[in-house]
Amino acid sequence: MTAVQEHSMTTTGPLDYRPRNSRIGAWIGAAVAFFGFTGLSFTLGSATVEGGAVTIADQAAMIGLGVIGAGIALSFLRLRVRADDKGIEVRNVTSTRFFPWQVVTAVNFTDKMTWATVELADDDEMSIMAVQVSDKERALAAIKHLRALLEQSRKS
Incomplete structure (x- = not known):
């Protein structure tokens, strides 16, 4: 639907408007958050510098943070x-x-x-x-x- 529809000079029709640039930014931000945290989770390795272990649960938590970040970014689509x-x-x-x-x-x-x-x-x-x-x-x-x-x- 178009953002603004011109009608006769005596009446103005309804408006249904969504922003364009912030919608693009929301999708880009969501992709960066999700893929960034997902990529980071696979590059952690199996041990930390101090000798601790990086488990599958830690990797899943990192991906979960990416999902949360993407969700926050996508809330701007509303x-x-x-x-x-x-x-x-x-x-x-x-x-x-x-x-x-x-x-x-x-x-x-x-x-x-x-x-x-x-x-x-x-x-x-x-x-x-x-x-x-x-x-x-x-x-x-x-x-x-x-x-x-x-x-x-x-x-x-």
Whole structure:
């Protein structure tokens, strides 16, 4: 699905946006963690410098560390923002939250920010990690789309 779909000037359609660069980075990080620790486990040898033994369990533990590292890296594949005429759903690494447009006061994304934020009526703020500065024009188009949906909700 495309990140931003243009519709008529009177209505703005739904948005389903995922970052591109961090997804690539997550896959690369996962591969490096898994294959790095797996390779390291096979190069340990059978004895340590002090004379201790390296067992199969030690090698399995090293591979397990690689799996854990890969899992942490792959958790960044969860990043997503969805928005429609009802509100905005923000999925970050560990949480998913939905905000109706009535509680959203602004969608912020300045050149000093790593990712966008949604400002709420109770003076709270939540990061939109899916909209990242590294995605450049795609991220700007997504912010414009989110702001258009916010304005559209205020008019109706």
